[in-house]
Amino acid sequence: MLQVLLLTFSVVTVAHAELCKPDAQNAFKVRLSIKTALGDNAYAWDANEEYLFKAMVAFTMRRYSTKTTTQISNVLLCNVTDRVSFWFVVTDSSKNTTTVPGSEVEAAIRMNRNRINNAFLLSDKTLQFLKISSTLAPPVEPSTPVWLIVFGVVLCLIVAAIVFLVVAGIQQRKKKNKESTERENLEEKGEVTITIENGIPCETLDLKAGHINGVFSADDERFTSL
Amino acid sequence: KHLQERRQDGAAEGSARQQEMEKSRPLWDNPVQFVFACISYAVGLGNVWRFPYLCQMYGGGGFLIPYFIMLIVEGMPLLYMELAVGQRMRQGSIGAWKIISPYLCGVGVASVVVSFFLSMYYNVINAWAFWYLFHSFQDPLPWATCPLNSNRTGYEEECEKTSSTQYFWYRQTLNISPSLEVSGAVQWEQALCLTLAWLVVYLCILRGTESTGKVVYVTASLPYCVLIIYLIRGLTLHGAVNGLIYMFTPKLEQLSNPKTWISAATQIFFSLGLGFGSLIAFASYNEPSNNCERHAIIVSLINSATSIFASIVTFSIYGFKATFNYESCINKVILLLLNAFDLEEGSLTADNLNEMKDYLMATHPQEYAQLLPQLKNCSLEAELDTAVQGTGLAFIVYSEAIKNMEVSQLYSVLYFVMLLMLGIGSMLGNTAAILTPLTDSKVIATRFPKEVISGVVCFINCIIGLIFTMEAGNYWFDIFNDYAATLSLLLIVLVETIAVCYIYGLRRFEKDLHTMIGRKLNWYWKVMWAFASPLLIISLFIFYLTDYILTGTLQYQAWDGTQGQLVTKDYPGYALAVIGLLVASSTMCIPLGALVTFVRKRLKRERVSTVA
Numbered sequence: 001m002l003q004v005l006l007l008t009f010s011v012v013t014v015a016h017a018e019l020c021k022p023d024a025q026n027a028f029k030v031r032l033s034i035k036t037a038l039g040d041n042a043y044a045w046d047a048n049e050e051y052l053f054k055a056m057v058a059f060t061m062r063r064y065s066t067k068t069t070t071q072i073s074n075v076l077l078c079n080v081t082d083r084v085s086f087w088f089v090v091t092d093s094s095k096n097t098t099t100v101p102g103s104e105v106e107a108a109i110r111m112n113r114n115r116i117n118n119a120f121l122l123s124d125k126t127l128q129f130l131k132i133s134s135t136l137a138p139p140v141e142p143s144t145p146v147w148l149i150v151f152g153v154v155l156c157l158i159v160a161a162i163v164f165l166v167v168a169g170i171q172q173r174k175k176k177n178k179e180s181t182e183r184e185n186l187e188e189k190g191e192v193t194i195t196i197e198n199g200i201p202c203e204t205l206d207l208k209a210g211h212i213n214g215v216f217s218a219d220d221e222r223f224t225s226l
Numbered sequence: 227k228h229l230q231e232r233r234q235d236g237a238a239e240g241s242a243r244q245q246e247m248e249k250s251r252p253l254w255d256n257p258v259q260f261v262f263a264c265i266s267y268a269v270g271l272g273n274v275w276r277f278p279y280l281c282q283m284y285g286g287g288g289f290l291i292p293y294f295i296m297l298i299v300e301g302m303p304l305l306y307m308e309l310a311v312g313q314r315m316r317q318g319s320i321g322a323w324k325i326i327s328p329y330l331c332g333v334g335v336a337s338v339v340v341s342f343f344l345s346m347y348y349n350v351i352n353a354w355a356f357w358y359l360f361h362s363f364q365d366p367l368p369w370a371t372c373p374l375n376s377n378r379t380g381y382e383e384e385c386e387k388t389s390s391t392q393y394f395w396y397r398q399t400l401n402i403s404p405s406l407e408v409s410g411a412v413q414w415e416q417a418l419c420l421t422l423a424w425l426v427v428y429l430c431i432l433r434g435t436e437s438t439g440k441v442v443y444v445t446a447s448l449p450y451c452v453l454i455i456y457l458i459r460g461l462t463l464h465g466a467v468n469g470l471i472y473m474f475t476p477k478l479e480q481l482s483n484p485k486t487w488i489s490a491a492t493q494i495f496f497s498l499g500l501g502f503g504s505l506i507a508f509a510s511y512n513e514p515s516n517n518c519e520r521h522a523i524i525v526s527l528i529n530s531a532t533s534i535f536a537s538i539v540t541f542s543i544y545g546f547k548a549t550f551n552y553e554s555c556i557n558k559v560i561l562l563l564l565n566a567f568d569l570e571e572g573s574l575t576a577d578n579l580n581e582m583k584d585y586l587m588a589t590h591p592q593e594y595a596q597l598l599p600q601l602k603n604c605s606l607e608a609e610l611d612t613a614v615q616g617t618g619l620a621f622i623v624y625s626e627a628i629k630n631m632e633v634s635q636l637y638s639v640l641y642f643v644m645l646l647m648l649g650i651g652s653m654l655g656n657t658a659a660i661l662t663p664l665t666d667s668k669v670i671a672t673r674f675p676k677e678v679i680s681g682v683v684c685f686i687n688c689i690i691g692l693i694f695t696m697e698a699g700n701y702w703f704d705i706f707n708d709y710a711a712t713l714s715l716l717l718i719v720l721v722e723t724i725a726v727c728y729i730y731g732l733r734r735f736e737k738d739l740h741t742m743i744g745r746k747l748n749w750y751w752k753v754m755w756a757f758a759s760p761l762l763i764i765s766l767f768i769f770y771l772t773d774y775i776l777t778g779t780l781q782y783q784a785w786d787g788t789q790g791q792l793v794t795k796d797y798p799g800y801a802l803a804v805i806g807l808l809v810a811s812s813t814m815c816i817p818l819g820a821l822v823t824f825v826r827k828r829l830k831r832e833r834v835s836t837v838a
């Protein structure tokens with residue numbers, strides 16, 4: 001009895017060893033970078049973590065197709081290194097000697113990658129399935145690009161300021177023209193009551209730009225010649 | 227009746243004088259506005275992106291020696307001369323040189339032409355700064371990561387070959403074509419930003435000195451605030467000290483290299499913006515009794531100090547970026563080795579990397595040999611040695627450093643606002659150089675108000691500037707940047723100096739300055755104007771000419787998307803023709819102006835003699 005048990009056990013382990021080895025058919029290499037991801041909160045990789053991994057893979061296979069009844073014992077791990085990398089295969093639950101095709105395993109893991117990552121507190125980069133490329137998350141794109149919105153705001157402000165300045169300039173010029181035409185009309189009638197100091201109306205001396213004293217640049221004919 | 231006549235006479239004269247005074251020159255509100263305008267114009271992008279490069283190439287801290295010598299021999303005297311001419315003649319560049327000698331009106335026209343070329347292409351930089359500024363309001367910054375390729379399994383191929391910041395600049399900003407011949411279409415996004423940039427410039431120059439005077443308060447002071455913030459941030463960055471030490475250790479053997487001195491002279495010359503007519507324009511709005519000697523010294527010293535200040539910031543950023551890249555490189559090597567040999571995480575660190583490499587080579591020679599081509603030799607010196615200047619430094623290197631900082635959006639916004647202020651400040655000077663002669667000329671100024679003239683100039687420049695928003699636009703930009711202003715300016719300033727000293731007469735000019743400022747002219751200025759500066763400019767001119775002749779065909783750097791790097795190509799024939807046209811159109815104005823005046827005088831003399 002004991003001998004039979006020993007024989008089956010050795011056969012099973014040998015079979016298992018043949019199913020799961022580096023570069024075996026339908027086998028995948030997994031690499032974890034726990035210290036990179038978690039730093040001081042890193043957990044050690046031990047048999048319990050391996051058990052969790054087997055459980056997650058079994059869960060993934062079950063979730064992928066309702067037909068399969070994958071057990072934890074169907075998931076075989078081997079060649080665990082210090083890097084924390086290992087190989088695994090999933091054996092067929094109905095027949096213990098064949099492995100589930102790699103494409104099925106790949107599709108299953110792709111579907112549930114997020115759940116597996118979260119179970120180990122890792123991400124796509126730190127929990128790598130070497131032959132299974134992950135679909136990268138697209139960046140969040142708002143409906144209108146952000147830059148157009150900012151551009152629109154700045155453009156409106158600038159255009160408003162330009163319009164304001166131009167209109168103010170036009171109004172100022174109209175007022176100045178009206179004043180000067182009024183004064184010219186009054187002067188023509190000869191009824192000017194503006195205070196005149198040496199031939200210059202006093203208001204113009206208030207102009208900031210008019211610091212040039214026009215009197216002294218005038219011709220000398222107004223003074224009697226010697 | 228006699229009294230009424232007198233009063234009418236007086237009134238008529240009064241209205242005539244009123245008209246004269248209304249047309250009198252607008253002035254700056256106070257001398258501070260003038261100094262700020264000059265600083266805002268002189269302190270531009272060249273201080274930020276050209277001086278650090280020169281410092282790095284020509285001996286680090288030792289470069290400051292030729293730089294300061296050139297400042298004293300060339301920079302200050304020429305700046306003082308331009309300001310004095312503008313303040314004395316109280317006209318824009320065309321009018322001022324016409325007063326000095328009627329045969330020299332060509333010099334003024336040449337200045338306006340060069341300023342026109344400059345304003346055409348310079349505002350494109352502001353457009354790029356706007357583009358980056360608007361894109362800084364995202365998390366993460368768009369140049370921080372590569373975009374995904376079409377089936378979302380990896381990153382875009384071009385982005386993989388080069389870095390994400392270079393990809394963002396060359397592909398998403400410029401959408402650059404592989405060579406100058408392939409013009410491509412106008413990029414509407416860049417065209418929009420260019421239009422906005424011109425609208426901003428129009429807003430600032432709309433009312434002449436009234437509006438410009440207020441704007442320069444902001445454009446002159448804001449860059450300093452940002453530089454100080456960046457200095458504090460830069461010095462506290464990890465690895466900044468590496469950059470500072472590497473760059474500032476003087477390599478005094480470079481002083482024996484003539485290129486060092488020539489670069490120092492060229493940098494001082496172009497950094498102060500001499501010869502464009504902007505300084506003359508700004509000074510013409512001064513009160514006649516303004517002390518422009520003091521202001522010239524202040525502006526040139528502040529300009530040089532800003533260059534050095536900006537290079538401290540730039541070197542600390544360089545050091546940070548180089549250290550970051552070096553450490554990433556080391557980490558990549560470590561990861562590669564860890565994965566290949568399945569070693570425990572943390573067993574390989576930067577310190578024991580070399581020993582472990584030897585150990586692995588000894589224990590697993592075959593696998594190590596297989597891995598060897600992928601193992602890069604990481605070197606901090608090599609990272610620090612990458613010297614960049616120009617738009618590459620401003621938009622690629624800085625944005626790469628910014629994306630690695632915390633709160634990168636804030637620093638990005640600050641940085642591009644600073645670039646905008648520097649660029650707009652310089653644009654104000656350029657447009658002033660074009661507009662002042664236009665508003666001075668009676669022909670145009672009487673018919674159109676100031677706003678219309680400014681608007682037309684901005685509009686024409688904007689339309690022409692659309693060339694630089696095409697796919698090949700950056701190549702045309704480089705042509706304009708390298709050739710539009712260099713030779714012409716040297717010639718213009720040379721003619722200016724000779725005109726003031728020998729045609730107008732140094733004694734007469736000295737007397738004018740004495741009336742204006744009230745102090746006797748120091749012998750130092752006289753010696754510099756008469757001998758030192760002209761000799762220096764002549765030697766620079768000869769150097770540039772021999773350089774152009776010796777290099778034979780002119781070449782440019784084109785971006786090759788398939789390789790992900792720049793390649794050197796020759797300019798096609800029509801590009802060389804454009805370069806020749808650019809240089810000729812401004813330099814030919816000087817002799818043409820003299821010729822036209824000569825012919826006109828001859829004709830007038832003949833007409834007078836026939837009448838008499």
